[in-house]
Amino acid sequence: MTATANLPAKSLEVGTPRRSPRHFILLGGLILALLALVAIAAPLIAPHDPESVDVHRVLGAPDLQHPFGSDVLGRDVASRVIYGLRASLLVSVSAVLASLILAVPLGLLAGYFGRWVDSTISRTLDLILVFPAMLLAVTFIAILGPGSVIAALAIAVIYLPILARVMRTSTLIVARNDYVAGSRARGASHLRVLVTHVAPNAFGPAIVQASVLSAFALQLEAGLSFLGLGTQPPTPSLGGMLADGREVLIQAPWVEIFPGLVIVVAVLGFTFLGEGLRRIFDPRGVGE
Amino acid sequence: MSVILSLDNVGVRFNTAGAAQPAPAVDGVSLQVHRGEIFGIVGESGSGKSTLANAVMDLLPANAAVSGSIRINDREVVGLDDEALRSMRGDEVSMIFQDPTASLDPTWPVGDQIAETIRAHYPVTARQAKARAIALMGEVGIADAAARYGDVPHRFSGGQRQRIVIAAALANNPQLLVADEPTTALDVTIQAQVLQLIDKLRRDHGTTVLLITHDLGVVSMICDRVGVMYGGKLLETATTEALFANPAHPYTRALFAANPAGAPRGARLPVIPAEWSVESLREAELLRAAIGAANG
Amino acid sequence: MSRQLGFILRRLLLTIPMLFVMSVVVFLIIRLVPGDPVRTMLGFRATDANVAELRHRLGLDQSLLDQYLGWAGALLRGDLGKDIVSHAPLAQLLAQRLPVTFELTGLSMLLAVLVGVPLGVRAATGGRWIKRLTEAFVIFGISVPDFWLGIMLVLIFAGTLVILPPSGYVPFATDPVGNLRYMVLPVLTLATGEAAYILRTTRGAVGSVMNRPFITFLRAKGIGTRRIIFGHALRNAGPSIVTVIGIQVGVLLGGAIIIETMFALPGVGRLVVTGINQRNYPTVQVGILAIATIFIVVSLITDLVVAWLDPRVADGGGT
Secondary structure (H helix, E strand, C coil): CCCCCCHHHHHHHCCCCCCCHHHHHHHHHHHHHHHHHHHHCHHHHCCCCCCCCCHHHCCCCCCCCCCCCECCCCCEHHHHHHHHHHHHHHHHHHHHHHHHHHHHHHHHHHHHHCHHHHHHHHHHHHHHCCCCHHHHHHHHHHHHCCCHHHHHHHHHHHHHHHHHHHHHHHHHHHHCCHHHHHHHHCCCCHHHHHHHHHHHHHHHHHHHHHHHHHHHHHHHHHHHHHCCCCCCCCCCCHHHHHHHHHHHCCCCCHHHHHHHHHHHHHHHHHHHHHHHHHHHHCCCCCCC | CCEEEEEEEEEEEECCCCCCCCCCCEEEEEEEEECCCEEEEECCCCCCHHHHHHHHHCCCCCCEEEEEEEEECCEECCCCCHHHHHHHECCCEEEECCCHHHHCCCCCCHHHHHHHHHHCCCCCCHHHHHHHHHHHHHHCCCCCHHHHCCCCHHHCCHHHHHHHHHHHHCCCCCCEEEEECCCCCCCHHHHHHHHHHHHHHHHHHCCEEEEEECCHHHHHHHCCEEEEEECCEEEEEEEHHHHHHCCCCHHHHHHHHHCCCCCCCCCCCCCCCCCCCCCHHHCHHHHHHHHHHHHC | CHHHHHHHHHHHHHHHHHHHHHHHHHHHHHHHCCCCHHHHHHCCCCCHHHHHHHHHHCCCCCCHHHHHHHHHHHHHCCCCCECCCCCCEHHHHHHHHHHHHHHHHHHHHHHHHHHHHHHHHHHHHCCHHHHHHHHHHHHHHHHCCHHHHHHHHHHHHHHHCCCCCCCCCCCCCCCHHHHHHHHHHHHHHHHHHHHHHHHHHHHHHHHHHHCCHHHHHHHHCCCCHHHHHHHHHHHHHHHHHHHHHHHHHHHHHHHHHHHHHHCCCCCHHHHHHHHHHCCCHHHHHHHHHHHHHHHHHHHHHHHHHHHHHCHHHHCCCCC
């Protein structure tokens, strides 16, 4: 019985009738595709220059020209949200990708070779978990100074042990299969077995986890930028916009509402995508 | 002899989301259990015997629909309200299950799990319930009962756990005990001890037992009368001696054929393919040949 | 009983390397700063004499091992050093700041547990409507970032309804009612997400216990539904719920960094953020050390409580 053959069937069998994974992936994918499109095409879509100051429009209410209103410096909130989304997505997605690229080989090695390789890798990565995620990010930034690159680096380090652990567990399960032992018996090298047989079959849960973590990374990035520790002004970021508008919240709520809503929608996108992928690629809940 | 449990045309269906009209798990079963006897229901897995046992206790899942009449001491159980059912269970009628390990709450001291049966039905103090629970533990054969009252289930062996389950079920001296495969999960040597315990308790307290099993060895050992179930239907009812001496139904004969006298007690019956209808089973010779081929 | 004692001792011993690693990381914060941390701290106008003086005071002119031993030794004696901006002793500063963080995170966790556990039990055992409502709450609580939720709460309660202050703080000892009024919005903000996680965990854990055979045996014994749910199902779900609460304390401490800054609460989190912006490294170190220590201690307590709730853990695993 190979692991891949019966995975999709298994995900549907348990529990009461549930919404199918396709709905989640479709909904999450649609939200994210739309947001990604907006982020990529920011210069084409944004109605105004996000950094151009206009003293005549300080805290202007939303109107046709400025659908989300304008902020303390009279900058167009809609344009800043579009560019802010671009910055936030760039930081959080690249952070999770970087983490995934490091975690996959580490988890593969730990799960495949076991023994001292496993304990060395696992114990070292466990040290990262001594700190709560947000505190570790703040510690990182305390050392290296604020900025979007440092924030991305901190997020990547935080999620490394989680992704590596998921990859290790699914490697352990896949490596038990007969075709892995069979392939070794036919004289294939460890590297060849890992790359051609183990990695492709063990990859699913890590991808699922990466999608779920992207939702957290987005919130973490926004939180750091809100504290002034992530993306630095004048570059617009969603978290930074929330910090800027904090003092004028009650006079000009639009400065706060729209960037926050975009974060919520993006987080929901990643969450739905992750949930849908989980039901297809990780029905056994390796990544839980 | 007075009747304690009376089933009249009992049927059970499970409503599942997919099938519009599912096949009944139990179909038109009528039987009467007399006070003080051990009545065995024998059949292979899927014959509906466990469903029937759970229907007597009204412990079936919410999607089960029970039809017909189930009367305990002349009171109708089908459609009884929740509180009346609760006060009946564990007091007038009780039940034990196949796996004693799964039947006990792993986080509770075993003694408290016996005492709570008492306190759920009688206004006794915690101290009185505890004293009675310790006495019960002694009665079912747990050595040094007072000292072991506070131990959690995983510190006991499988056989000891089933003894504790029996003590918890019988704490209020129920008139009827439904025992659903009570020895199946146990080692062969322990099985006999647990059966002897059930038989002893029956003699000491006059408890009536409805014993569900797939094992003809168990039936021959302690049952007074037996019903044979197949495909949700009760095929025949007879005293144990009569059934073993002269099985009336071809399926029963097939059961004996599949379970020769020399087979070790507790061995599982070979499953007779479900697609063979009872009618086709009347070709008993054919069936014997098929089982002979399968075993040979 | 001795096996339980052994487990407690082993778990206590495990805390020592955790504290050690954490202290090394915190110690290294100031040493890993690119360039000259002392110049960064003092700014461009500092004279060479100023720089040398502060470097000596911070012990940065010794070998790394001596520096660590000196620093850790002072910590153990309760000497946390001084704030380089205000020159106040950091032990005193921490004593002022810690109660605020404790009050914020403690009240938030209390509220989250009081909401999450009962609703989780209802979600696992109740009807279709309670299941749908709680599911909506879970998705909301997990997807809405706490700082944005905080902003919206301020907008509603301080902006539109004007019944609560938008930010600020008075100590409980000075003005208990005022203190609680200031705490309402930050606590609601932090507790919502936590309650969602605790609800989800409780729902899953209680739901899976309710499907186990011993629940059927309890019904066969005539035990009432309420007692089955609260005496047995919740009791068995306890270790999973406590484990998640322990993990969520870490999330809560991280969230407190943001929420304290946002609501102008003078807690340890805000101390760290201001410290980073002022390049005030000794203060940042002490703040991070305090939060990380709380987290490690809470993890320890969590594991001990789980072992106490589930006797099989201390006995060395399953049946």
